[in-house]
Amino acid sequence: MATKTAPINMRVLPSVRDIIDAAANVKKVDRTVFIQQAALNEAHNVLAEQRDFVLEAEAFEAFDRELRAEPQALEGVKDLFNRKAPWE
Incomplete structure (x- = not known):
């Protein structure tokens, strides 16, 4: 079993803790494991939404x-890159 080295502390309403405990009991894990698994799953989902996306065939073709x-060269950007930096 891995050593836990990074504590995460939080306060919740007793009613929230009771619901988490009930769900953890259903999964047959303790509260910490349940919260860790739930948070990790949600974190993976959030990060995947930033990286993966699905398009219909026509939208994908576009x-x-x-x-x-x-690539199009934008005159404003070209001008910006040709300027001397203020610190030079």
């Missing part, structure tokens, strides 16, 4: 066309 298109 997206892919834009990715493959020749």
Whole structure:
């Protein structure tokens, strides 16, 4: 079993703790394990939403066309990169 080294403390209403305890008992794990698993699962979901997405075929084709298109040079950006930095 891995050594736990990073504490996370929180306060919740007793009614919230009771619901968490009831769910943990159903899963046959203790409160800490239940909260850790639930938080980790949600964290993975949140991060996946930032990385993975699904498009209909037509929307994907439009997206892919834009990715493959020749980059456009924006005059304002070109001007910005040609300026001397204030600290130089």
